[in-house]
Each structure stands twice: as structure tokens, then as C-alpha cells.
Amino acid sequence: MSGVFIPGLELARLFYDEAVAPVLASALDGAPYSAALIGAGSEVQGFDTARSTDHAWGPRLQVFLDGDDVRARAEGLDALLERELPQEFRGYPVRFGYPFGTGDRHWVHLNDVRTYFRDAFDGEDPLDGLSASAWLTTPTQVLRELTGGEVFHDGTGLVEPYRAALAWYPDDLWRHILAAQWMRLSQEEPFVGRCGEVGDDLGSAVVAARQVRDLMKLCLLIHRVYPPYSKWLGSAFARLACARELTPLLSAALAAGSWQQREESLTPAYELAAGLFNDLRLTEPVDPKVRYFHERPFLVLDSFRFADALVAGIADPAIRSLPRVGAYDQYVDNTDMGASEARRRYISGP
DSSP states (O other), X not given: OOSSOOOHHHXXXXXXXXXIHHHHHHHSTTOOOEEEEOSSSGGGGTOOOGGGGGSSOSXXXXXXXXXXXXHHHHHHHXXXXXXXXXXXEXXXXXXXXXXXXXXXXXXXXXXXXXXXXHHTTTTOOGGGOOOHHHHHTSOHHHHHHHHSSEEEEETTSXXXXXXXXXXSOOHHHHHHHHHHHHHHHHHHTTHHHHHHHTTOHHHHHHHHHHHHHHHXXXXXXXXXXXXXXXXXXXXXXXXXTTHHHHXXXXXXHHHXXXXXXXXXXXXXXXXXXXXXXXXXXXXXXXXXXXXXXXXXXXXXXXXXXXXXXXXXXXXXXXXXTSOTTOSHHHHOOOSGGGSHHHHHHHHHOO
């Protein structure tokens, strides 16, 4: 590779313009196609660095065709790209293998546009409107992958509409998911102090770390940003306007040496998050001030109050009656299960 790192999304855009588009123009005879870099990969989210180039990284993108064009042209087009694409582009090899040990091939992947998006939702088509079940069983990392990155050309006229349909949850589901996130905070608010009170400082620190993570995810949901999986959670949170004020508090809670110090940092963080929520005006304002947990000496927000207000405003009775456990990432904490194939295999059984 060259000595100068080029972010992967920029590299893909240049690769399309200078190397891929001319081949497609000569090969497709005016047949419509779309080209983009979306899906998996840190570069799709703009989180890649020079470190990222050590695996599954290089000049790459997807080309989308519609229906019969895929079946008629994919094999020949793939072979043509293999012949015509250069060995290197901007100092990076065009052909590389992943997983390690596999044969090196170009990474211009050809897809049926409708199948690509339907496969992420077990056959449901986002352009027809997804069911509540499809929304709630899809990891936010997958939704980020489908809506992140960049579309370089949309000749099929389908990729951008698919991405627009997936841009954010329908209102009732957003309320449900926000309510579930408030409930996660509510369930463990007093445990930071209670663990510490009985001499379990490690347990108190673990609970505080969980609260920090859930506050970060809450803020992303408030800002209509799909939370990524753990590797990029802090990076995504740092892009929020509220991070400037919240990060010192959350960092102090993690670095604290006693439960009292953790509480001193978490309570203003709770109140700031409550203020951000009230600014949405999804509900009547909910008192954003902390209070004591019943008769115990632990300060809490009683976050369930925000969940109650949200659920009361859900129009669809079926969604309103759902248990307050929310969407996939709020009840499954396993990175490998975030991949659609892993979820399908688990659900269908051996």
C-alpha cells in the first residue's frame, strides 16, 4: 500500500469513478445499474484508519442490477472486471482475499438490488413497508450498514429509495424502543449505590459501566442515530452534539473510586439525557431531576417515568401492548449474533 492513508469511502468513490465506471459503461450497453459502498466494514461508517487496511480492506464497492440483468450478465461482467481492473489503485492492491488463505479476487461485488435488501429482513421488502417484527429483530448495526456509506450512481432508481425507507424507525416503534432503553436504565439505577453499600465496589463499577453504555445508546436513539456494535459505540457517540457535555461525566463515572463518586457523575448525566429527551417533545415534559430511591440513600432518575410517558403516546395498540424489552440490541448482547446468517441459523436450529 502507499504511504498515505486514503479513507475507504473516499477510495471507493475514486475507484468507481476512475476504474469501475468505464468498464461498466462499455459492458452494460445502457442497462441500468447502481453502484455504492454500503454494508459491512468500518469504512462504510467512516471509522476506518490505517490499522483497518490489514484485513478485508481495499478498493471495493457493490454494483446492483435488477432482476433478469443479474442472471444474464453477472458471470460475464465479473470475468470482465477481473480482466480489466488494474492490479493496484492509488497504491492499494485491487485483488485481495478474506478470510485469510482464500484466493485473491477483485471486490466489485455484483448483486440483485431487491434480493440484497430483502435478505437483510428474511424476505420482507422494505419498499413495501416492514413489519414491526422485522424492525424489532434487526440489529441496529445492520440498519447502519444499509443506510451508511455512499451511493455513487443509482441508475436502477432503487438503492436510494431502499435506504430512505430504512433511514429511521416508524414513530410508534421509535417510541417503543426509547421506552425500552429508559427501562434498561431504570432497572439498575439504584444498584450502583446498593452494591457499594455492601462492600461490592467491583459490582458497583460494573453496574456503572452498564449505565454509561445505556446512556450512550439512549442519546444515539434520541438523535435518531442507529447505535453501532461495541467497537464503534464510543466513536459514534462522540459525533453527537451532546457528547461534549456528557463525555466528561461518563468518563468520570467510569474512573471513580467509590460508589458515591460514581453517583456524583451519573446523576447529572441522567438529568442531561432527560433534558435531551424532553427537547424531542414526543411527550409532555417529564421532570428531569433526580430523586432518592424510595427511602434509600441512592439518587436515581426513576427512568421508568419516561417509558410510561412514551408508551402512553403509542397509537398502535399492538405495539403499545408489547413488553418493554424493545428491539434486538436491547435484549441480545452477542456480537456474532448481529450477523444475519448467524441469526437465521440460530432461529432455525441445527
